[in-house]
Amino acid sequence: PASKSGSNPGITEFVGTAIGDTIGLVIANVDPMLHQKMKLDPKYRSIGILGARTGAGPHIMAADEAVKATNTEIVAVELARDTKGGAGHGSLIIFGAEEVSDARRAIEVALKELNRTFGDVYGNDAGHIELQYTARASYAVNKAFGAPLGKAFGLIVGAPAAIGVLMSDVAVKTANVELVAYSSPANGTSFSNEVILMVTGDSGAVRQSVTAAREVGKKLLEAMAGPAPSSTTPYI
Amino acid sequence: PASKSGSNPGITEFVGTAIGDTIGLVIANVDPMLHQKMKLDPKYRSIGILGARTGAGPHIMAADEAVKATNTEIVAVELARDTKGGAGHGSLIIFGAEEVSDARRAIEVALKELNRTFGDVYGNDAGHIELQYTARASYAVNKAFGAPLGKAFGLIVGAPAAIGVLMSDVAVKTANVELVAYSSPANGTSFSNEVILMVTGDSGAVRQSVTAAREVGKKLLEAMAGPAPSSTTPYI
């Protein structure tokens, strides 16, 4: 889907909208009772909220850049089973901050990054594939995927899940990478129809692994239901 | 969606249909083997069955009125991840009764109430918000949400979940209410893309809390994707 314009609702807490039915919000002082129910760290009175109907990988990668650029921490990453009838996840990501200006800046950075991080999401009527790559994983990627901080990280997703199995095999055979995790419909996802592989290692190897998986995944998806274009513009 | 007419299938157990792809059924004497597998209380040989593709809150509130009006008990409330590509839940609610006439009456009452309880469900292409209010919670609300019996109760739902976070904060800041529970995609939902807040307290405060959350939620949803009309007619 194309990026949403989103009209300003005249609410202080509203930051903006983005592709994937994404909305970005901030709360300057979270109500103490709610703060406790949300199990937030007491040191953060302000939060940034990034939520979407479609997409979790793109949002986690965008949040990773936001954390690098601001004085915030990722305090929660939750994956809904969504994508509006698609095979994947929606997401809810909460940033903690001592100052609301930091929370707002984090959400602004994340919303802006989404156009890039949707670049290697390819879809058609049968499903989707998603690839993500960073030369240096930060705290959002670490929190969400358990990837080592400061190292290259690659995310490889195929849906229906069968495609993700073959993409995973190609990814690990192509280059000398380490496996961080392997998720499937019944293990590690919110029952999404995806197989998700997470790899780390030397940046060149991770990139090679991801691009090889992309090639085979795209061919399989297109064999099922024709052209599977990028959601925006490929970045890897 | 508009209320479904539903043709009579000529089956004794059929009671009727309603909005949300809802169907109401009764079984006069549940088969003993099935009765055991369903873990029903042996004292109830009859059951009423209320199920829907779209909606859980509206059905639980409708069931609450049905329990008040009949000699039945809520024996199960199960939430599917459904809404036909939407962000929320479908539902399966089972009433236990000693007499099938009681079970049938409960289903009739619940089916009729649904037109009202869908009144504060507002939706558009980006998601939905839902508000529910009762001055006196009964056994269905208690069973499903853990709300105290006989007290005012309010339900506040926002989808995508990010909207529900801000609605929750507004709700608890607006009036002096107590929190019953807070659910999110990874905690307390069936991986729906919702944040759900449940509040109790003085009836005026609960109502004020719910209507304030409605106002901000509707603005946010409409900022994402334009007008978000009521599914029927607002009642709160």
Place this chain on the structure above:
Amino acid sequence: PASKSGSNPGITEFVGTAIGDTIGLVIANVDPMLHQKMKLDPKYRSIGILGARTGAGPHIMAADEAVKATNTEIVAVELARDTKGGAGHGSLIIFGAEEVSDARRAIEVALKELNRTFGDVYGNDAGHIELQYTARASYAVNKAFGAPLGKAFGLIVGAPAAIGVLMSDVAVKTANVELVAYSSPANGTSFSNEVILMVTGDSGAVRQSVTAAREVGKKLLEAMAGPAPSSTTPYI
């Protein structure tokens, strides 16, 4: 949906596509690191992969025939919450084999069987019902449902779940069958909006049980939203 033609992507591992956005793949030598992450039995270096956006019952029944016909084992059956906005499951089934030719043959058999096993899946805008029957359950049915090997087996599914409750009651009252399992949105499904009954016993009784449930289920579904045709051609 009609059977997909599927163009050949020119990938050795590709076997074919089928109804339900199904894809069949093989891997001759699973990468050792991935093999371990997937928790495969070390004796199987080759795997067959059967995955679909729509359907789990049809795929498990098809896999059951594939296992009977080949030298393979079912090593995993995972159910996604999918069906592209529908009320049910998608699936990922992994066959283990010592030789890739066996894995490929299993996938070929399964893909071919799907046209039959979708025969008693009936759907309309409100939901679906599904019936399956075999005179002799094999290892896929045993693995997925816990059904006894070599005995007749019947699967009864209704969605929305309320329909499945009444279908289940009719099924067990109609004939002298034993219950294998009863699943519902919150127990035994991946939060699908289904009630699923599994029965075993004398083959005549199982068949009678299944066809009686089909009759009532179809009437209820059609009372909700009009004609609910077979996905292909009924086989029971």
